[in-house]
Amino acid sequence: MSVEAFADLLERLVFTPGRLAKLALLRRWFAEQPDPDRGVGLAALTGELVFTAAKPSVVKALVAERVDPVLLSLSQDYVGDLAETVALIWPQKTGVNAPPPTLSEVVEELELASRAEVPRLIERWLDTLDSNGRYALIKLVTGALRVGVSARLAKTALAEWAGKSVEEVEEVWHGVAPPYLPIFRWLEGKAERPDPKDAPVFRPLMLAHPLEAADAPAVEAEPERWRAEWKWDGIRVQIVGSPGGQRMWSRTGEDVSNAFPEVLQGLDFHATLDGELLVMREGSAGEKVVAPFADLQQRLNRKVITAKMQAQFPVGVRLYDLLTEGEEDLRALPFDQRRERLEAWFARVRPRGMDLSPQIAFSSLHHLERLREGARAASIEGLMLKRADSPYVAGRVKGLWWKWKRAPLSVDAVVMYAQRGHGKRSSYYSDYTFGLWRDDGAGGQELVPVGKAYSGFTDQELIWLDRWIREHTTGRFGPVREVEKELVLEVIFDAAQLSTRHRSGVAMRFPRIARIRRDKPAAEADRLDTLMAMVEGSESEAA
Structure with missing residues (x-):
């Protein structure tokens, strides 16, 4: 299977929102693709492939050799995703007649290559692929696959394709290395179930x-x-x-x-x-x-x-x-x-x-x-x-x-910054940094960031939030937009803890957005003191 076939799968997964539809795509892919490439693709989807020398910085340096750095920076800021940016902006060399690589070729050559050889390998492959293929290659080698498929979902599709339970697959999974040839032979009825023997395998929780x-x-x-x-x-x-x-x-x-x-x-x-x-x-x-x-x-x-x-x-x-x-x-x-x-x-x-x-x-x-x-x-x-x-x-x-x-805690916070998401959210500003008020030392009030959230809202609310961010942007810092300090969100979280890593001195555990407070003026959002009183073990909380 070529990288282009894998690219087609990734594109379909990204633009297929439903779980059942994603499962159907994966089942068909397992049935149609040959070994060992289908096992390599499965390992990529489940996060089992790691190429330590193929970092995003290597890819960025490669494209910077062929594209003006300012154009690259502006393009990435607009697109929001490095792999998608490089896939679209990469200028191919003329006269390249080599066929696109297969997935197994990519894995084999990367595993054998020295760190110094990796950039030229990636460059050669990028020159043989179209934009979809380049996108898939970069996602594959950097381990940045975000296509709405968890490892559990991929294993579920594999089990459904073979008429097995996902628990049966899980219990042999860690006893077999990619590209999982013994597992595929077992699932196709061509061999006995792999025996992990004395291997320390994972049992589903x-x-x-x-x-x-x-x-x-x-x-x-x-x-x-x-x-x-x-x-x-x-x-x-x-x-x-x-x-x-x-x-x-x-x-x-x-x-x-x-x-x-x-x-x-x-x-x-x-x-x-x-x-x-x-x-x-x-x-x-x-x-x-x-x-x-x-x-x-x-x-x-x-x-x-x-x-x-x-x-x-x-x-x-x-x-x-x-x-x-x-x-x-x-x-x-x-x-x-x-x-x-x-x-x-x-x-x-x-x-x-x-x-x-x-x-x-x-x-x-x-x-x-x-x-x-x-x-x-x-x-x-x-x-x-x-x-x-x-x-x-x-x-x-x-x-x-x-x-x-225990019941979650909550504060009303003001949106300060926004950043694009990943995968199917890469075109939306879906990651929000929010802050609370505190005294600025000069008799006034200032907002200080206290957390970041990217979940809890509906798709319709995401569209509204994205439009609001674009219409109220006051500054741009790379992929981050600063916005007018006007929008209030009710943020719920599991706990608050003191933190020296945060400017506010406090960190939230699992913050998510409960609702958009369009009815509440930003000046009436909560103060930092309110959040500090919720810190675990604080005297205020104990009281």
Whole structure:
């Protein structure tokens, strides 16, 4: 399969909004494309291809050799996406007769090339491709694919194409490397199901539905059938120890082992554990105290993990569940039995850096509601309710597990800056930086940025917001537009934490836009003091 065929797939995915339609496109593609290219494309869509030498800066330097830098800068500012800009502006050399590369050729040559050879490779390929092909190539080699397809969706399409469950695909996925030839042979009925043997593979996680008012009576009527735990404010992880090694996976199946080396250091057990990764410090009585999520953020997305960082932000895992023990799969057992096995396993193994998430005794839903009200002050996200007889089922099965999160916080903030989005939003100003008022030290008021949000609004609201941004622009700074300080947004968020990385001194957890406050003058938006009073652990909040 040529890069141009992959480009056609990407274009269709970008302009196909519906999930079912995207699945149909992917199923047809798996059926029509040959090996190994279809496996290479699948790896690209699922984020499994990484070319460290093919950075966006390399591509930008290449096009700057052929295009006036000012024209390039203005074009990128207008288009908003580097790959799309280069695809449209690239001036081809005359007399180039080489055929476009296949996906497998691109991968093979990039893997064998030295860092110094990579720019000329990319240049040669760009000269053989049309604009759609150039766009796909740049997205492929820089790992910047944003076409509305998650890794889970791609695996779902693969499973549907073969008439399998996505869980079956997930459980062999990490035992086979791209281009996944053994998986395709199995799915086409040409070979047995790949056996990961002793490889530390990811098992799809069981997820919970939010507890709504309509669901509460089922819990209230029979509280003895339910088990309650705290919903800790960290990141959900799966720890796998096997004869083939140890791994730590995120909830989406991403290998995060290298980011937290101390968690896996010294592990020699054979089991699969479900838990929450947290920053935990020693309390005054020697107990483990969970730090706010802001502390954990200091460890996320770091390429280099220093000993100092590990000491400042010590992480551990609070365990929820035991999925496998040795060769035995425990997921079909009811929750109570798995909990008993987990407690017995933990007492026997005593894994370093881990502890058990305690269960909470309760007599009624009202009792739990009172406990939930104190969750924010303790840096806890809320509560989990799990039916005592529930098996561990992959995905989000309603009626077995409920999550009862604390209510979000909110402020009314003023839009200060806007930036174009990515993928299908690359033509819209959809990322908004907003601020709150504070004293300017001279008797007046000034806006100070406190956060950025790009979700929570409808497609119709996005169109309105984009038009408003364009009509009220006061300055341009590369891809960013400064706007008149007139538009108020109600922003909701999960928590506020002190932060030295932000000019305002505070950071929001998961901010999103609840509504556009066209009715509210900007002068009546909230002050920074209001947000500071919401910081976890602050005296104002505790009061």
